[in-house]
Amino acid sequence: MRLVVAECAAHYTGRLSAHLPKATRLVVVKADGSVLLHSDGGSYKPLNWMSPPCSMAVSEPDDEARERGVTSSWAVQHAKSDDRLEIEFFEVFHDSQHSLGVDPGLIKDGVEAHLQAMLAEQISLLGEGHNLIRREYMTAIGPVDILARDAAGHTVAVEIKRRGEIDGVEQLTRYLDLLNRDPLLAPVKGVFAAQEIKPQARVLATDRGIECLILDYEAMKGFDDVESRLF
Missing domain, CATH: 3.40.1350.10 (Trna Endonuclease; Chain: A, domain 1)
Structure with missing residues (x-):
């Protein structure tokens, strides 16, 4: 799992269009390929996300984006649809990767x-x-x-x-x-x-x-x- 805390903006296109303006957020990239953007609120639900199967391409900003302060960009494309999530990073405060291993799953008590x-x-x-x-x-x-x-x-x-x-x-x-x-x-x-x-x-x-x-x-x-x- 990769955890990135950064000032970023995101734009989603596909079944609908949605835009997240520049703000500090947590970006989570899971081993299954899913990408989730979280704010410091809203409980467990992400602001936007891409579910697998999808691929991610990382690119350097062009001149116009660099003038706006963008340092790098992610393009997350769904493999079976036109859904696409583009994330622009302005400043990265934390970037780490962790291997969580195989999860045993939730064991419910009182079922x-x-x-x-x-x-x-x-x-x-x-x-x-x-x-x-x-x-x-x-x-x-x-x-x-x-x-x-x-x-x-x-x-x-x-x-x-x-x-x-x-x-x-x-x-x-x-x-x-x-x-x-x-x-x-x-x-x-x-x-x-x-x-x-x-x-x-x-x-x-x-x-x-x-x-x-x-x-x-x-x-x-x-x-x-x-x-x-x-x-």
Whole structure:
């Protein structure tokens, strides 16, 4: 990765035209060929950029550009389109290159798979007397996250989301409609479980007779089954 802090201007042409007047910015050139221009604001989003595949040519300024104070120019051309980013550098304050190596990628904590595994282990969060039938119970339209049985022997279908929204309630409704056609499972009640449930989703779930359960991920991670400990 190359990092350049410089006073620069940029002009983009292609599907539209855009111009960045002269200012101090961070220019990032990544190993995949992408080029990004950042200001000291705007969060993570660059002011302008070129995505790979693209090529970059560095050239000396002509007489007119040199009179304007330009010291060098970059022309970044996309390989599969007419998109082109031209950057004029007036003064370079920092220019360094760094090898970052292979990135292992983002490892998310608290994703739906984690919530599903922990709820299966702590099935009593659904209520006393609940027992796990199985995780990922397959149906003709996809797997139900958790299938359980309550203290009265009734089947319970649980749909798990990090953020509970209306589409999750609709998904569980479809599962319940299908599961309730099976005489070995019916009647099947639904539980919509999430770390956060939007008000509209809660209203829809309640209207359809679906129970809502808020999952406290931090508390679930610290679950301690006293009866299973040796000491």
